[in-house]
Amino acid sequence: MRKIHFFLTFFLVTALFNRLQAQDYKFAAGIRLSSPSPTISSAVSLKYFMNDRSAIEGLVSFGTRFGIGGLYEVHQLLGSAPNLNWFYGGGAYIGWQFNQVYSGPMGIVGLDYKFDNAPIDLSLDWKPELDIAPAINFVPAAFALTVRFVFK
Numbered sequence: 344m345r346k347i348h349f350f351l352t353f354f355l356v357t358a359l360f361n362r363l364q365a366q367d368y369k370f371a372a373g374i375r376l377s378s379p380s381p382t383i384s385s386a387v388s389l390k391y392f393m394n395d396r397s398a399i400e401g402l403v404s405f406g407t408r409f410g411i412g413g414l415y416e417v418h419q420l421l422g423s424a425p426n427l428n429w430f431y432g433g434g435a436y437i438g439w440q441f442n443q444v445y446s447g448p449m450g451i452v453g454l455d456y457k458f459d460n461a462p463i464d465l466s467l468d469w470k471p472e473l474d475i476a477p478a479i480n481f482v483p484a485a486f487a488l489t490v491r492f493v494f495k
Contacts, residue, residue: 368392368457371464373491375402381472381485382438382445383412388489390464392418398430410438414451414470421454428455436472447475449485462493 369392377384384406392398396418404410416432430453437446453468466489474480 368464368493369495371491371493373464373489375466375487375489377406377470377487378484379407381406381449381470381482382408382410382474383436383449383470383472384408384485384487386410386412388491390491400434402436404436404438408438408440408445410436410445412436412449414449416451418455426457426459429453430455430468443477445474445476447473449473457493464491464493465489466491 371390373388375386375388377386379385383402383404386402386404386406389401390398391400398416398418400414400416402410402412402414404412412434413436414432414434416430418428418430421427421429431451433448433450435446435448437444439445449470449472451468451470453466453470455464455466457464466487468487468489470485470487472482472485474482
């Protein structure tokens with residue numbers, strides 16, 4: 344929990360002391376580092392902005408379970424820092440572990456920060472999952488830090 348507070352403080356302090364331009368990219372890819380309990384835990388992340396507020400994110404998990412998932416996200420500026428957004432959304436996933444199939448919906452809420460003079464995007468989020476199969480199970484311990492390289 345202390346790590347999450349550290350990263351949240353880092354994002355907010357960075358946003359307050361840097362005057363940065365508005366979000367200027369459409370596609371980014373990177374690595375998501377997460378707690379191991381959700382099906383979509385540590386993963387490869389691909390994020391594409393359909394417009395200045397809506398994005399889709401694809402995740403391919405390589406954690407304790409192999410899985411794929413997709414999210415629709417809505418981004419909004421946080422305060423007066425143009426490169427700091429908060430976002431929310433939802434989607435679904437499917438994963439496999441030991442001949443067992445896991446699937447269900449997932450939600451997401453978090454912070455997203457794009458550096459001005461570097462092609463780097465950072466996200467800190469909470470992505471709870473609700474396993475529908477093989478049994479109903481709510482997985483709330485799904486915090487992550489994502490580092491992405493911005494392509495355009």
